[in-house]
Amino acid sequence: MVDTIHLWLSEEAVGNYNPTAILPLLEHGAEHKRNSIVSFSGSIQNLKVSLLKEGVSVKGSLPKYLFSDNIQTLSRSSLEQSCEKLSDELKMPFSKATISRLDIAQTFLMNHAPETYFNCLGESKYFERLTQPSSLYYQNTQKQIVFYNKIKEIQKKGIKVPSVWLNQNTLRYEYRITKRVSKSLKWAHSNFDDLFTEKNYMDLIDTYLMQYDAIKKNRSVTFNLEHMNSPKDFHNQILSMAYNQLGDEAFQMIKELKHRKAFKNKEYYSRLKKEIRNLTTSKCSEESELIKELDLKVLSLKNNYR
DNA sequence: ATGCTATAAGGCATCGATAC
DNA sequence: GTATCGATGCCTTATAGCAT
Incomplete structure (x- = not known):
């Protein structure tokens, strides 16, 4: 961890x-x-x-x-x-000793190449999403989330790949708190021995999982007659398909509108975004197999509590 | 559906100290 | 000397909750 x-x-x-x-x-x-x-x-x-x-x-x-x-x-x-x-x-x-930086990390053995999962991982509130050839970064000034190919990183450093990882797809997910550790974890202080208590250790795992959870997962949308029970459902599916196609562009447009102060009240922007999020995560869209796999593997960490 | 407000989270400016 | 880092306090912003 x-x-x-x-x-x-x-x-x-x-x-x-x-x-x-x-x-x-x-x-x-x-x-x-x-x-x-x-x-x-x-x-x-x-x-x-x-x-x-x-x-x-x-x-x-x-x-x-x-x-x-x-x-x-x-x-x-x-x-x-x-x-x-x-x-x-x-x-x-x-x-x-006080902790001034803390990285929580885990390497997951995946079914596919680590890089294939990057596209399914979308925006996350408060973070800027940055894609690199073999890694995916989420950054703000005090925290960093990184997904990358662990084997590639090891080879780059010229270290021998451990035998358990030979020919494996190793996706590493790291959550780094680079500033204000205690504030970020909502602890009164962050001394080294604060990490040893059961409660705090569980906090670390929870935070790690929560950050993963907060990342918007890109879904695939297909026209689906199953969940169509009203004209409204029909409209919503069409909308959801359109938003899905736009991807992040819709959110960029809202940002621009906000910049122009287009709407009457400031909370309209966040409400619109929430509506879009709800639409694109509703029944008419489908979670990709890749995300299902990653979700399962990351969330299984809960079992390693204590 | 629309408007107001509290809250929480990150940003920003600043300060002091270290690293170069 | 200057650039950089970490800590701190205050400010701004996004959003949830409540009321209309």
Whole structure:
């Protein structure tokens, strides 16, 4: 579940903080001097560590740190284990470190090539959708959602593909909170040890699933006599087909209308959009097989609670 | 169906500190 | 020195809920 993390442990939280004593514990240790301010940097395994006068910053992937790859995702107990390992190796209490970035991620084995699923994943409120050749991004200033081909990414980095993934379609879905972690999760604070409680761990999974859910899924619309019981149904199906054909264009048009202040009241724009959403997700449209498969696989994470 | 309002979420400006 | 990053508080916007 949890992949990359950024931790900050302030000098007060450490107690007897002495950067020079910790430096020998790091690999590739180096000293930096700028404007007569001295700091140190180095790493333990894959984690990048900076020792500053004000405190310690640690950045990197926790499952890689604990298991040397991020195929496995961290359970709640292994999260706690990674904290103990880190605290042990650096001899500092990292359970009280604050989290400044948190990535929740999972790799799914799919029936088709990862890229084929991108088209079914439409807009998401508050995010800008950006397509790349082998990845799909949703961005705003504090969060990021990414879908990508995990094997391709591994190969790009020149790492050997793990045997369990050979010849598999690996779709990775990541949800990254890059700013204001505690606010985003609605927690009073976001220290490392806040991740270990059952409630919070479940929060992470819920948030991850909710973000997936919030992405509008593109459906295929076909004229369907089954659900046609009134003239209104007929109209609605025709409308729904038209909107489906327009795709995102309809929403762009509403944006433009809004820019021109075309409607009398500001809430009309969101209501119109909601109407369109309802229409295009109604009975007369059909969920694609691809989305059904992805839905099933992502939502099955609920079973991995705890 | 239409209008008003509260709420919640992200954006933006700013500040202080770090990185280069 | 300047560019960048993270935290914070306030502002703006989208939307849901309620009332007409």
